[in-house]
Amino acid sequence: xxxxxxxxxxxxxxxxxxxxxxxxxxxxxxxxxxxxxxxxxxxxxxxxxxxxxxxxxxxxxxxxxxxxxxxxxxxxxxxxxxxxxxxxxxxxxxxxxxxxxxxxxxxxxxxxxxxxxxxxxxxxxxxxxxxxxxxxxxxxxxxxxxxxxxxxxxxxxxxxxxxxxxxxxxxxxxxxxxxxxxxxxxxxxxxxxxxxxxxxxxxxxxxxxxxxxxxxxxxxxxxxxxxxxxxxxxxxxxxxxxxxxxxxxxxxxxxxxxxxxxxxxxxxxxxxxxxxxxxxxxxxxxxxxxxxxxxxxxxxxxxxxxxxxxxxxxxxxxxxxxxxxxxxxxxxxxxxxxxxxxxxxxxxxxxxxxxxxxxxxxxxxxxxxxxxxxxxxxxxxxxxxxxxxxxxxxxxxxxxxxxxxxxxxxxxxxxxxxxxxxxxxxxxxxx
Amino acid sequence: xxxxxxxxxxxxxxxxxxxxxxxxxxxxxxxxxxxxxxxxxxxxxxxxxxxxxxxxxxxxxxxxxxxxxxxxxxxxxxxxxxxxxxxxxxxxxxxxxxxxxxxxxxxxxxxxxxxxxxxxxxxxxxxxxxxxxxxxxxxxxxxxxxxxxxxxxxxxxxxxxxxxxxxxxxxxxxxxxxxxxxxxxxxxxxxxxxxxxxxxxxxxxxxxxxxxxxxxxxxxxxxxxxxxxxxxxxxxxxxxxxxxxxxxxxxxxxxxxxxxxxxxxxxxxxxxxxxxxxxxxxxxxxxxxxxxxxxxxxxxxxxxxxxxxxxxxxxxxxxxxxxxxxxxxxxxxxxxxxxxxxxxxxxxxxxxxxxxxxxxxxxxxxxxxxxxxxxxxxxxxxxxxxxxxxxxxxxxxxxxxxxxxxxxxxxxxxxxxxxxxxxxxxxxxxxxxxxxxxxxxxxxxxxxxxxxxxxxxxxxxxxxxxxxxxxxxxxxxxxxxxxxxxxxxxxxxxxxxxxxxxxxxxxxxxxxxxx
Numbered sequence: 041x042x043x044x045x046x047x048x049x050x051x052x053x054x055x056x057x058x059x060x061x062x063x064x065x066x067x068x069x070x071x072x073x074x075x076x077x078x079x080x081x082x083x084x085x086x087x088x089x090x091x092x093x094x095x096x097x098x099x100x101x102x103x104x105x106x107x108x109x110x111x112x113x114x115x116x117x118x119x120x121x122x123x124x125x126x127x128x129x130x131x132x133x134x135x136x137x138x139x140x141x142x143x144x145x146x147x148x149x150x151x152x153x154x155x156x157x158x159x160x161x162x163x164x165x166x167x168x169x170x171x172x173x174x175x176x177x178x179x180x181x182x183x184x185x186x187x188x189x190x191x192x193x194x195x196x197x198x199x200x201x202x203x204x205x206x207x208x209x210x211x212x213x214x215x216x217x218x219x220x221x222x223x224x225x226x227x228x229x230x231x232x233x234x235x236x237x238x239x240x241x242x243x244x245x246x247x248x249x250x251x252x253x254x255x256x257x258x259x260x261x262x263x264x265x266x267x268x269x270x271x272x273x274x275x276x277x278x279x280x281x282x283x284x285x286x287x288x289x290x291x292x293x294x295x296x297x298x299x300x301x302x303x304x305x306x307x308x309x310x311x312x313x314x315x316x317x318x319x320x321x322x323x324x325x326x327x328x329x330x331x332x333x334x335x336x337x338x339x340x341x342x343x344x345x346x347x348x349x350x351x352x353x354x355x356x357x358x359x360x361x362x363x364x365x366x367x368x369x370x371x372x373x374x375x376x377x378x379x380x381x382x383x384x385x386x387x388x389x390x391x392x393x394x395x396x397x398x399x400x401x402x403x404x405x406x407x408x409x410x411x412x413x414x415x416x417x418x419x420x421x422x423x424x425x426x427x428x429x430x431x432x433x434x435x436x437x438x439x440x441x442x443x444x445x446x447x448x449x450x451x452x453x454x455x456x457x458x459x460x461x462x463x464x465x466x467x468x469x470x471x
Numbered sequence: 472x473x474x475x476x477x478x479x480x481x482x483x484x485x486x487x488x489x490x491x492x493x494x495x496x497x498x499x500x501x502x503x504x505x506x507x508x509x510x511x512x513x514x515x516x517x518x519x520x521x522x523x524x525x526x527x528x529x530x531x532x533x534x535x536x537x538x539x540x541x542x543x544x545x546x547x548x549x550x551x552x553x554x555x556x557x558x559x560x561x562x563x564x565x566x567x568x569x570x571x572x573x574x575x576x577x578x579x580x581x582x583x584x585x586x587x588x589x590x591x592x593x594x595x596x597x598x599x600x601x602x603x604x605x606x607x608x609x610x611x612x613x614x615x616x617x618x619x620x621x622x623x624x625x626x627x628x629x630x631x632x633x634x635x636x637x638x639x640x641x642x643x644x645x646x647x648x649x650x651x652x653x654x655x656x657x658x659x660x661x662x663x664x665x666x667x668x669x670x671x672x673x674x675x676x677x678x679x680x681x682x683x684x685x686x687x688x689x690x691x692x693x694x695x696x697x698x699x700x701x702x703x704x705x706x707x708x709x710x711x712x713x714x715x716x717x718x719x720x721x722x723x724x725x726x727x728x729x730x731x732x733x734x735x736x737x738x739x740x741x742x743x744x745x746x747x748x749x750x751x752x753x754x755x756x757x758x759x760x761x762x763x764x765x766x767x768x769x770x771x772x773x774x775x776x777x778x779x780x781x782x783x784x785x786x787x788x789x790x791x792x793x794x795x796x797x798x799x800x801x802x803x804x805x806x807x808x809x810x811x812x813x814x815x816x817x818x819x820x821x822x823x824x825x826x827x828x829x830x831x832x833x834x835x836x837x838x839x840x841x842x843x844x845x846x847x848x849x850x851x852x853x854x855x856x857x858x859x860x861x862x863x864x865x866x867x868x869x870x871x872x873x874x875x876x877x878x879x880x881x882x883x884x885x886x887x888x889x890x891x892x893x894x895x896x897x898x899x900x901x902x903x904x905x906x907x908x909x910x911x912x913x914x915x916x917x918x919x920x921x922x923x924x925x926x927x928x929x930x931x932x933x934x935x936x937x938x939x940x941x942x943x944x945x946x947x948x949x950x951x952x953x954x955x956x957x958x959x960x961x962x963x964x965x966x967x968x969x970x971x972x973x974x975x976x977x978x979x980x981x982x983x984x985x986x
Contacts, residue, residue: 043519060548061639105944111937115873118802119890
């Protein structure tokens with residue numbers, strides 16, 4: 041007596057919950073691995089999965105057990121040369137001993153480390169955990185995407201594909217009951233009369249009356265039969281209406297300095313920062329547009345590919361990028377509809393008289409229209425005019441303007457986290 | 472399907488000639504094996520429930536340590552992550568089967584297996600393990616195959632409810648603590664009451680209240696009436712040292728909530744369910760391996776399977792029973808399949824073709840009916856006693872067993888005995904001890920509770936062969952124990968009735984006293 045069951049189609053992720061619990065228990069280790077990975081990886085594979093290393097002692101499940109020492113008896117297989125009474129040196133620690141403490145390893149996978157892989161999805165989740173775009177507002181607007189269809193009951197007119205069969209048949213049933221009810225009652229009555237007549241003595245029967253009754257009955261039956269099973273007036277359709285949906289549309293401007301004063305490693309850091317930003321936006325906000333602006337003495341709007349991977353160089357006029365940004369906002373992204381964000385990376389080196397102009401552009405044109413503007417200066421040296429001008433901007437708009445300095449690649453991720461840390465909600469920005 | 476006809480023996484066609492399996496073929500093989508078993512061997516088995524699963528599902532089954540339904544805990548996730556990793560990197564193959572001690576007996580077959588493999592697994596699990604589960608005395612005493620699945624479902628739901636009500640973290644901490652003491656959640660000598668899910672559920676509420684009143688009784692601080700003061704002979708509590716730590720905690724821990732006691736109980740019951748499996752590894756695997764070998768050879772003898780089938784089978788089989796020698800890089804202890812299979816085969820040989828040596832060593836067995844003798848051996852022993860009883864000199868020679876003594880007071884290890892006339896008996900005893908769980912696990916018991924004072928718990932570890940505890944682990948386990956007991960916990964290590972070392976939780980702030 042046996043059963044053979046095919047279980048292959050049953051869920052296979054029975055361990056998902058346990059895996060999730062394991063991950064959340066070791067959050068700290070995973071976060072560290074993620075942070076390390078971000079600063080060590082090349083730009084192109086920043087978003088793949090990652091190996092996470094956890095020291096074994098942190099996830100041991102302790103039990104009472106014997107430690108080394110005392111007198112141990114062992115029976116082993118494979119004796120080749122030993123005789124009773126032979127003395128053998130102890131094998132070096134770790135081999136065959138089976139004690140808990142081996143040597144720590146600094147490379148690869150050691151005995152005392154537990155290494156496992158997290159997926160890309162999990163990697164990004166840990167990477168952007170607790171981050172958000174600040175001051176994001178939902179703005180009412182009429183765009184095609186922002187409608188959704190919602191159910192709006194049942195109607196008597198509609199598209200055949202939306203026919204509601206149950207409701208239609210109910211309708212048909214009730215119509216038939218309503219239209220035949222009187223006739224059926226009468227039919228019953230006549231039939232009873234007929235039966236009564238037929239039971240009378242054949243001689244006393246009123247034959248003519250029977251014939252008349254039979255005719256009436258036949259007529260009624262025909263009438264009842266004529267009522268159709270389903271009629272067009274029975275048909276009922278599911279109804280949907282389009283409902284406008286408040287949506288948060290956002291645009292991020294990425295402004296990068298590619299001037300000659302930025303050396304290759306500085307450009308690399310800037311790109312890393314923007315890649316992080318780009319991954320973050322792509323992952324957390326479905327409908328966000330990103331505008332890439334690159335500048336030296338003149339600014340140019342480029343696509344993603346050019347922004348991250350092409351090389352170009354020249355002098356520096358920062359205001360050119362800001363002007364272009366302002367112009368694009370005016371042309372394409374009305375602040376009434378869009379949440380506008382800006383992120384700018386530069387080495388702080390600027391044309392002499394240009395920095396005050398930058399401040400003016402920011403405070404008068406860009407910041408009033410924006411939700412948030414972040415400036416990072418990639419510069420291990422002391423600050424120049426642009427930084428000082430921006431400091432005064434920050435004083436005026438502490439909530440909407442943030443600036444940070446990055447000196448080496450290890451700073452990128454912490455600074456990024458700082459800039460986009462989840463904050464307490466505050467009063468809305470009067471644009 | 473094309474079937475090759477062999478001119479000599481075309482009156483029986485092989486059951487299959489290709490390596491792909493189908494559900495019809497599984498049934499055919501299962502029936503053929505069943506028929507052979509009924510006609511020739513009469514192994515007593517539970518009904519079989521064969522479940523075909525994918526590799527991913529096999530990994531799930533793996534990581535829930537053989538429980539078909541398991542409660543959620545991070546440690547299973549850890550297990551899963553490491554299995555997943557080594558499987559994906561190709562460092563490790565998955566087991567071909569997992570079998571659950573339940574009624575009906577559930578066996579998981581992987582879909583990747585070939586037909587040969589599936590037949591091997593059916594013979595191994597559905598006849599070998601299954602009959603072992605049904606007839607071995609330990610399983611009969613300790614587990615109730617009929618209700619285990621229901622009980623596991625009850626446990627999973629109960630723990631899930633606790634998580635909803637008291638929070639994930641709280642439950643996780645409790646389970647961590649229980650798992651640390653899981654090996655000390657079994658009665659080694661007392662016969663436990665079998666677990667039954669329906670009963671559990673019905674009585675669970677009742678028990679909650681009853682337990683609480685018992686605990687309150689123990690910790691009552693209201694002064695007793697005057698006459699009790701007269702017979703104030705100081706009674707120790709517990710009167711006898713207790714070996715089942717989880718049971719003791721469940722019944723006596725002063726501050727546990729009723730639901731926490733229930734969770735402790737669940738972990739204890741599951742530990743108890745697995746206890747026989749830990750004690751019969753060699754026998755269980757040996758028995759199952761012996762039967763897949765015997766049954767498949769029988770299939771071959773009756774021309775049910777082809778030569779190709781047999782070659783493939785023998786290749787798997789030799790892989791399974793391979794025993795590397797102690798100095799081999801792949802050596803990882805004695806392979807229970809190898810030792811078990813060798814001993815089982817040897818038992819049959821001793822019965823049917825005894826040598827002069829066998830007649831001297833096993834006078835009762837030599838020449839007896841091999842099937843009856845083997846069934847008796849399977850039913851009435853566990854690894855330790857099975858080896859003590861049946862390990863023959865031939866096996867010791869075949870395995871080249873030798874005994875090594877590692878005494879930390881001498882500079883070198885010493886070879887105690889080898890497989891020669893003077894050594895056989897001692898070697899056998901030493902190997903038997905190696906499978907004695909109560910000698911391998913430190914002997915730790917609850918010795919005393921300070922009932923009238925600070926409610927502290929004193930545990931005693933009795934050293935055997937001066938073997939000490941592993942300090943760090945011990946300290947960590949005490950923390951878990953402290954979490955359950957919620958008052959001070961002390962552990963004393965005794966050697967020849969003298970306390971040689973103590974552990975405390977919480978650890979004393981100033982360790983000026985050298986104790």
